[in-house]
Amino acid sequence: MASVELLNVRKSYGPVAVIHDLDLTVADGEFLALVGPSGCGKSTLLRMIAGLEDITGGEVRIDDKTVNTVDPKGRNVAMVFQNYALYPHMTVRDNISLNLRLSRLPRAEIEARVRTAAELLDIGSLLDRRPSQLSGGQRQRVAMGRAIVRNPAVFLFDEPLSNLDAKLRVQMRTEIKAFHTKVATTSIYVTHDQIEAMTLADRIVVMNAGRIEQVGTPIELYQSPSNIFVAGFIGSPAMNILQGELLSTDGGLAVSAIGSQLTTLAAAAGAAGQHVKVGIRPEHLTLAGPGEVNRVSATIAHVEPTGAQTHLLVDAAGQMLTVVLNDIASVKRGDAVELSVRPDRIYLFDDATGQRLGAL
Ligand SMILES: Nc1ncnc2c1ncn2[C@@H]1O[C@H](COP(=O)(O)OP(=O)(O)OP(=O)(O)O)[C@@H](O)[C@H]1O
Ligand SMILES: [Mg+2]
Structure with a gap:
């Protein structure tokens, strides 16, 4: 050895x-x-x-x-x-x-x-x-x-x-x-x-x-x-990567993405106005329950049932997102859905260098 x-x-x-x-x-x-x-x-x-x-x-x-x-x-x-x-x-x-x-x-x-x-x-x-x-x-x-x-x-x-x-x-x-x-x-x-x-x-x-x-x-x-390279390479289906921007809010630094639909406290480091890449794993997007914040409205473009899971491709304000739901989901192409994601599951990356920004 x-x-x-x-x-x-x-x-x-x-x-x-x-x-x-x-x-x-x-x-x-x-x-x-x-x-x-x-x-x-x-x-x-x-x-x-x-x-x-x-x-x-x-x-x-x-x-x-x-x-x-x-x-x-x-x-x-x-x-x-x-x-x-x-x-x-x-x-x-x-x-x-x-x-x-x-x-x-x-x-x-x-x-x-x-x-x-x-x-x-x-x-x-x-x-x-x-x-x-x-x-x-x-x-x-x-x-x-x-x-x-x-x-x-x-x-x-x-x-x-x-x-x-x-x-x-x-x-x-x-x-x-x-x-x-x-x-x-x-x-x-x-x-x-x-x-x-x-x-x-x-x-x-x-x-x-x-x-x-x-x-x-x-x-x-x-x-x-x-x-961002490792984020996109590890995990299957691959992490969704969106364009976003940091905003200063009363509660602290927030990130805004998907035409401001997603605005959530997510950044620990960075400056207001800074452009960032926002990473969300498909398995961390869920169908929003009543009263849940961080909602993103989307339309289902494609449904792929694999048995144990259902993979969705959805259109959220013109941005395509992959969503992985556990189990068989009773949804079909054209359905309007509301998605949500926990703030601590949002990854932020420097727009220019691709390096990860400090987590919340
Ligand atoms: N004998 C060679 N002469 C010139 N270039 C080579 C030679 N062998 C490999 N390369 C180049 O070196 C790089 C690395 O090749 P390598 O075979 O190590 O890749 P790899 O990561 O194993 O790829 P794969 O996943 O396709 O097997 C490639 O760009 C390849 O074209
Ligand atoms: Mg090889």
Whole structure:
């Protein structure tokens, strides 16, 4: 087991910089998820930690040792790829044991490790098959098995479940979580799936264009995004972002949005007249009960029942808002509704920088 540290790490392909002065520390035994839009540098970062890619500047440390010039074999990390990268002409047993055989481990030791991994992953009966004779989920297990038998200090996962169907993903996700609980090997896990990141990770790193936007526990990122990028990226459906303005009122600084329909005390910092972006999560908009203040009148433009929830797209004074209601809602397109939101659930961001303004 080992910690992983990136100090001022940079990566350029020719003149194009894709990772900019990035600092990150992954604690020993931690499960870290890496998320961000396509092309932001997630795979590049993993490959630099694995040693599959040179770094242009900075330092990569594994287990308190600088590994910049150490080749992938010497880093004691194992990577699991999206496309499994299994050898089609080899049996499952040979695929799993390949690296161990190359490093000339004794036969009995190899057999013991393969048996343990196969039991853990429930693929003991598949060891004599070839990859073409396996389902997608079984292939993914073999790819995991190949990583596990090496007893690496660090696991690197690059979207390992994205080729699986929804049900299998959930099952494999649970198994990866159970496996990490058992072995507690430091893991860095790239995913496009928010639920995967939220449920698996101790901490999540949100990347954007080669930089880290925020690092925090899943709940921290959801509850306290430090800027508008993280606010819009974490949470599904995405947070509604509206234009607003700060006003001075008797009670203090308020925010006004949606043609002044929404005027509520919400800001702790800022100046009257300041333009802001107002963030409201779809699940924090509710149908207003009688007597509730902070009401916003809207017309339903679209209804999407998902069973457990009802997603609405509503038009509030020309601004489209997404609303998530729990349960099945008896509303239809064209209905007029009144919405409300608790003031402490309104997020404010600086209009120019996108940084979060102090909460109430
Ligand atoms: N060998 C290369 N030569 C030039 N540019 C590259 C090379 N590999 C990656 N890039 C660029 O580096 C950037 C980061 O790529 P990377 O594969 O790390 O993104 P990613 O976050 O993993 O994206 P995705 O979510 O689509 O997998 C992209 O703009 C990509 O085009
Ligand atoms: Mg990638």
